[in-house]
Amino acid sequence: MTVSRAFWKIALKNIGTIILYTGLLIMFGTMNMSSGASTTQFEATKPTVVVFNHDKEAGVTKGLIEYLDKNAEIAKDYADDDRLKDALFYERVMLVLDIPEEYHQEFALGHEPELKMRSSSGYSAELAKVIVRRYLSAAKAYTSLGLNDEELRAKVEESLGNEIVVETASAADTSKYTVATRYFSFANYSILACVITIICLIMMSFNRLEVRKRNLVSSIEISKMNRVLLRNCCIYSLAVWLFFVAISFFVVGFDVMWGIHGLLYATNALIFSGCATTVAFLVSHFVNSQGAVSGMMNVIALGSSFLCGAFVPAEYLPDAVLAFAHIMPSYYFIDGSNKIMALEDYSFNSLLPVFVNMGIVLAFAIAFALITNYVSKKKQKIA
């Protein structure tokens, strides 16, 4: 009882840490509230474009603007050049198009007038350029037919209006699980931070030389004390997990979490919380100050989150980083969340990859527990 009381007293003293990392988890979760695009119907990306039109809205100019309006988002409030530059840099605007005076007349006469464009970097900017070039190329090709402004615009519109048929093979809409996957991927950082910090601080207090000496000569058996500490650490980790899962109902949504997908996400996080507890136990044997705990926690939590795809999706990580990430349990936890998202049915074959990932995280937990046991035995001797 005395050991348990001391345990929870130290835990409550550091409640600020739990609040901080929970706050970060909620912030990150709500930042990603917009779900991914539906997987049951095709949705093309629409780049944001700013058009400065110095020409009359007639002929090819009118057609181009109408085509952009249909295939891109035309932003209007960017009169300030600095603001526009910033928007291009931060990829809020993908393309700025400058249409000179008398463009449509020159175009109709075949004089090849020049348009000016500035774009941001990246795929969406290239897409915006393709849209502009596609319209103007079609218009230029059809000028060879000697059509007037109206006929030309109608002909280009007819030609570009022939969109191809896009079918989707996906039976289930897995895109609604995007927010849940992002939430539980980020939970890698929050779980590690909360569990490592608090457990290390508590264990550090019990491992301080003078406290250890006192405990060794006290009436309580050392094995019993260790059991009580271990039990309380597990209860603490369970509480952290339960807290994060409860929050996920509000951040992710009841419709997702109250189902088999939600159960799988929660189970995956539970196994990882157990693994984080064993990591914390191991680390607690190597730290002897609050600063060191903080440093170790940051290196482990941030390191695994950056390298395993918690902050940046794994598909954007370099292959070498991903290959290295395989030696960390966080990789299998985050990969497990991604595999849960991709589940279209709950057959054994579909669920097997998810269970394999959970098994690997469990194996890591057992390995860390064994190493901790070995290190702890080595350190038991007090001179």
Add this chain to the structure above:
Amino acid sequence: MFWHNYKYALKTLVKNKSLVFWTLAFPFILAIFFNLAFSRLHDYDVFEPFDIAVVRDDAYRKETVFAEAFGSLTRGDERLFKAKFSTRDEAEKLLSEEKVEGIVYVEDGQAHVKIKKNGTNQTVLKMATEQVAQSAGMINDIAAAEAERSGGAMNQFEIYAKAVEIVQNAEPKIEDDSHVMNVVSIEFFTLIAMACMQGAMLSTEMLNRCLPNLSHRGKRVAIAPTKKSRVILSNTLAGYTVLLVSVILLILFMRFVLGVDFGTHTWLIMALAAVGSLTATMMGMLLAVAFKMNDNAKQVVVLSVTMVGCLFAGMFGGMKIIFDEACPWMNKINPVGLITDGFYSLLYYEDATRFIVNVVSLLVIAAVFFVLSVRSLRRARYDSI
């Protein structure tokens, strides 16, 4: 005496493992993590051909113009797709196993695309197939018009060759004034700003050691026959020196080891680092003298102010422009935002006005912190007990 104090203050600082970790090691570790995690984020925009399946059946072969034009997208060094020409069943199997991003097939004379999920590659596949189908349509339209115009003077092969030439040469004249920009560089700029602001811990620690109400050493300093302003200034300067050296080392590490682009204005970059470090030092000084809290609480305040500043400045996923648009004054008083914007303006703006505004704003904030600190320090008297 000033330099004597300064020397020992420096020695004390570099031997403090916790401070060295947070001000020097931690930003270096984060820089390495950033580099590993974000290195492909920008390269990802460089297009790489991806796998698709093309159903080559009678319907596909019948559309000769489409088949020829689409085939050209799957050949050569600048190909868009790595195509597997197959039967419909094989293509469906490849798609269900996610070995290809999509299937292209022709049915009733119309091109179809089948995909399993939405994404960049799927949009590219749809756009490219659509473009080929539309070009084929244009060629047919122009060929029909040419046939009518020539009145039988040209054979069908010549007509189609002319139509293809017209469509292929219909490239509009566009002046592309785009610059290569890497939005990921903002993450590194905020990291430098974070390193600067976390350095406030150094001056807080050094001031704590000079004030009698905060440490035993402070009590000894208070009764020593030395001018207090000299002790405080030498300690503050030591904190500033350690911070500036660590920030410059961080910039050099990012520039020469990680390859982060800072532009060409080396001296202005160093000047910004110096001004940013000065602002952080003054903030640490104010925190030490104006707030009666223990060391840990002050460290938490410095870390919290810095991390909130980093959030507004765009460290967590390009939030800066969102805050700038919603609340334009926020980053005008946020030192992390000002330092980040300073680096950004040096890299991206040809005009130095924005950089100067950022530097002057930082100096004003530093001056305010300094004046408030001096007001708290002046005529301090302690009860004799």
